[in-house]
Amino acid sequence: MTEITLDTLKPGDLARITKVRVKGPARRKLFDMGMVAGSEVELVRKAPLGDPIEFQIKGYHLSIRKEEASQIFVQMIE
């Protein structure tokens, strides 16, 4: 299966995280918020100006910028 990054999903797409490549303090913050390998995420919507992006993860809604999302690798789930 091909790996894509989180920011390339479309609203309604469901995927599973495979690797988090974000660096710096944001890395652990994302872990704390549930963005760890193995978690399921769904892209809910993008902000009116295209960034940030809102996801559903672990049963709640989290929004992060495209920049961080582009460093999170996922696999699509059907």
Added chain:
Amino acid sequence: MENRKIRVALAGNPNVGKTTLFNTITGSRQHVGNWPGVTVEKKTGVRTYRGYEIEITDLPGTYSLTAYSMDEIVARDYIIEEKPDIVIQIVDASNLERNLYLTTQLMELETEMIIALNMCDLALERGDKLYINKMQEILAAPVVQTVASKGIGINELLDRVIEQKHDEKYHGREIGYGDLIESKVLEIEKVLLTDPELIKKYPMRWMSIRLLEGDSNVRAKIEKSAAAEAINELLASIDQEEYEAEIADKRYVAINAIFPQICTRCNVRLTKSDMIDRVLTNKYLGIPIFLALMWGAFELTFAFATPFTDMIERAFVWLAVNVSSGLEPEWLASLLGDGIIGGVGAVLTFVPNIFILFFLLSLLEGSGYLARAAFIMDRLMYKIGMHGKSFIPLLMGFGCNVPAIMATRSIEDEKDRLITLLVVPFVSCGARLPIYILLAGAFFGRQAGTVVFFMYILGIVIAVISAKLLRTTIVKGRPAPFIMEMPPYRVPTLRASVVHMWDNGAMYIKKAGTVILLGVVIIWSLASFPWGIEYGSEESYVGMLGHLFAPLLEPLGFDWRMTVALVFGLVAKEIVVASMGVLYGVGDNPEALTASLVADPSVTALSALSLMVFSLLYMPCVATLGVIKKETGSWKWTAFALAYGVAVAWMMAFLVYQGGRLLGY
């Protein structure tokens, strides 16, 4: 004798209802709102229950024991360093999975823990099935179901607290991280155990795990220890980033094993909130709706208040005429009429506006829209070098700058926070509103509303430009990543909104009765002496004072009276209006202050506009400067905020006045 005092801390993720619970238990009225990061300071209250004195501390919310922002540091330090007898973790039952992450970390601290499963109403309403007994068994801690906002489950929770107090045995439970990590943890622990000082202060297993994860705060704690060198050596030999990911991963593995046993049918979508968001954060509608909401709030602040302000104004004019006319001696009549009624009355007239303003702001806070505003605006904020989260303090600044500056604590990055904190004072707070209403009302007739709205926009524009300026000069760098939970929408509780409105409105009234009253008496005295001069004339002390500063402010179109008003307005911006009330003495004037202003030839529409611009920008009031000092911990930045404000105000007012003159006004 038996010790009947129990120290309890309320910990938990942001926005799970900690403060609501705190308020219900202790009868306090701390600020509650539906967005993560409302509480930024610890607050303590006491509740006597069954003969025990329970001291409860409400903490800021935190997602984990790794602290990123000021408010999280407050929470973590309290739990770790002050060692409460019992930690109550408030868990959002409708968001169990992520909430349990903090639970796994709290368990390692080896403090007695009770779990308050809050928001049970929401969880049950959407059909979750919660297995409380199973949960108690797995987590080895009492679990109490609560609905903090309705006061359900509170007594049971307090009963558990007292039971725990009597239970000598410690009931901890912890999770395992797998052989690889555990062997490393053991290795670190062995080194730590060589320092008896550390053993006394912290749980060793917890400390080892945190060190392995690369927690810089825990690392600082062992800096002075005898074991420091050996630890540093050990840690240098491993790839901490890998361990960091591994450990977080293992925690979620543990949660994934626990979660299905204690809750079934728990992953239902937040459908109602989703429907609302489809409109409010819609690609095309999101921004127009945002602007419409701001405009609407602004309009309502005036529309609802007008009948009340008119009434209050008439009452004061009546008072002035009737009280001072019959009174002897004459100076007393003047003090009461010109000074107190004229000055304080001018400020109190705007109480209704202030009340409505705070009521509307608290509706925004309670609904959950603030988090959406941050979401919608982040892109723009990023462009100007700020953070989406900066938007929340900026909005709160419309009420009062002081809590707005406190609210910057939830911004993780120090530079993002500093910039936000320095530009908040340009946001036009409630205390500045009376100045605009008075002057715009007097000189701009039917355009008054537009002029006042323009002042608000100007404040924001200056804040934005200043942020950009700071970002490109002294506070270089890029805004930190935006990582924010979006809470579900809730119906704001009327109680919370009324309390918020009342507490803030009462503060405004209290200020009128203290600081402003004092200012008014001082201005009145300075206007009445030396003996024999005409009240409030240029020969009085206040006239001299005005003339002293006048050369500085003359290019902006201000006469000596306005100058005096601005000088005293340094203390609190309401004084600008109050001192005009004093100096134009409405006491012997049957018409209101507005009429005296219009009648004065040295005040024109243009100089009034210039005065509004200057008062908006010229400097943070004393209370705001105080909180800037407290939050930055630096006199340098405080002085900067002051000097920068005055400079910007002078330039803008100069532009307005001289520009207007050139255009022939």
